Amino acid sequence: MKRIILLLLFVFIYSNHENVYASELLKIKLKNYIGDKEELTIQVKGRYTTMNGIEEFREGAKFIVTAKKGSILLTNQNEKLTFKDSLVLIPDQYDQDHIITVNDKKYLGAMEFMIEDGKYIRPINQIPIEDYLKGVVPFEVYPSWKLETLKAQALAARTYTMTHMDKEMDDTIQFQVYGGYEWFERASKAVEETKGEIITFENKPINAYYSASNGGVTENNKNVWGETAKAYFPIKKDPYDPIQPWTLTLQKEQLFLKNIGASKMTWWDMLEEKDPSIAEPMKNRLKKQGFAGDLKILSISNLDILPNLNESNRAKKGSIKIEFLRRLIEGTILYEVVELKDTEIDRIRPLIGGSSFKSYLIDTFEEHDRYYVIKGRGFGHGVGMSQWGASIMADKGYSYREIIDHYYPGTTIKKIDDIQKDEEKKGETSKSSEGNSGS
Template sequence: MKKILLFLSAVMFLFFPMNIHAEEMVTVRLFQNIEETSELDIMLKGGYFSLNPFFQFEDGVNYSLSVKKGKLVIKGNGQKQVVEGSVYIVPEKYDVDHQILINNHPYLGAMEFAVENNQFIRPINQLPLEDYLKGVVPLEVYPSWPIETLKAQALAARTYAVAHINDKMDDTIRFQVYGGYDWKASTTKAVNETKGEVITHKDKLINAFYSASNGGVTESNANVWGGNPEPYFPIKEDPYDPTHPWEYSLHQEQISLDNVDWTDSKCWDETEEVDQKITNTMKKKLQKNGYPGDIKIVSIPTFELSKDQYDSKRSRKGSITIQFLHRLYDGTVMLEEYELKDVEINRIRPLIGGDLFKSYLIDSLDFQNKTYTMQGRGYGHGVGMSQWGASIMGQKGKSYQEIIQHYFPGTTISKY
């Protein structure tokens, strides 16, 4: 794979204009709006050539890609071709008029269509770093935010990308959200006006972490991911972050077993939990943790936090017990229990879902009327830059250099 990507880079340099030859190339696996699928529709705008000699794609023609018995099948323009391995497509000229549309979503640069796990199609996009960032920044922040805020985000995104450029990056929050050729004028301007700038400490790239909101208190990297604490990730009050308070509730009893008519053949399908958004998340996690098959969450007998906290007042540990019905493939239904006792809280949060359990800066977890209610502040890990805090700083007239110094103290803005 690495040799192929290096070859693609060489091909791109041969055909792309001179002004991008000095740019770093980014390779990103595409999951957004694709997930795991065995079928894709593509169309090309502008001239492209395929590195697969037996099939060439034409401008403006709709093609379908599918996986059959571990091989790619390409159909379109009255042709059909079965390909063993990947399909590679490279633009004859690199510019915004040459686009690859995947399920009607446009991308620039070269594209590999690989077979993943012998059954799924995985598009892998390769393009210059700066244009990759133009597809990242508008999805990580609001393009309507102040230009200095957008520049600070561009620096954080560029630094993060360069630091991870040899990793198998994808287009999700596991790395940075990337939307292809979905550029906005304001964020493109921010990328262009900071071109090549990165954040360094002692002449080394930092991991420029950021999250939506730190809840008013930044966090140390060591408290989130372990390792040594970095001086540019201190725990300190953040007067600019708007705190973003949040709250969610979870009923202890999700299904009253006394009210289920087990003689009814439809009872399993018709029985539903009280808090389905949370229980659906729980089911997915349980299925990935050794409980395959159908699941119904019956109750959450215990859910509590340890008094142990970090200096940032973020919670460290907690406990939860989940009782559930587990229907095996042969139809047998068993009452099971899944317990996490005094564990790191990052093992509990995925059971609830990060869009509800938004951070570890938790103010309270109460239990009244057989209902758990958790209240907290912030959205995300809290390390590095608060995106909402940066937006407030921009509104107050702070420059992007001041924003970077506030959230990454002691660092330097350097040319990459």
């Protein structure tokens, strides 16, 4: 019931803002810049109150938000407030004179703070879709790029958002990178000049996937996510993508334990992997798979990319074996092994990290005595729009509509309101037909 009341209150506030559709409100979990924190610092500009309207937050004052015994604790130098389950801060008006800052990052709209995993404070920003996009476009592509590129990105991002509103979206690359109220003039202009426009197929929004670079060859959605193949995601050569070649060198042995004196009190802290840019995402992934505690990667004792490829010449399967140490809270140290044999490549890439293992379009794989070398092209899954390709198309004089047509062939750009009107007309026609048939 609380969340229903909260949503209705937000609708009332935002519906007074002339550039916002009240039905297009989003809730975005803030993870990318916040991380997993047990304590957050917040400030407000303008008048903010809690959901019940009783507690008012002083402008400029710093508050600390923490979790304690299942409740949210809000403190500053002069006062201490406790909120059960969650804390919601609501501006008395929705405009750019009302800003909430969370750990030095600015946001418009309302903010809810919840307890996550029993100890972390998770902020959730509620904001209209068009202003959300102003915080997405300049963080998904360079805001200095041509306006037509930014418009194409705005359409892809808006359409993607419309088809994912039923999910718990966050501000990471798992959905779309959202930078809050850090707007750029050109990117905001692109959002405003395409307001309400989305990419459709048969009068419905598509899953407008996009990635940084397809390596010169686009990919079909079925090959990546196992979905029903869509005709507007064809496998074809992309003459505009700049290819983006990359090389990944991965050391087999990450730690030399024999060089560490186990008798020293700080021996564990002295352990540093050879490839920290790979070891850190690998440890994070292993923790998500249930390996709690402090981890140290010993070795990647096996890595293989199998030669069988899909229609776009992207790798399909591979193998990996990771050996690591795990230190529990009480100090016990365990030796662990995770091994995946002849498995889907999309289970291996996250273990190494997408920033290093950039795509599945692999040209060569080499195993040497002490290391592996993978060379490939592109950055990301390759489905839909190539952001770098869109930039080059705009540089060559193509419009955003031509960019969309190139990367999503067979689709139509439509206004959200027009789609809704079309659906309403269909409904009226259907009812009329039913009435006539019954007479």
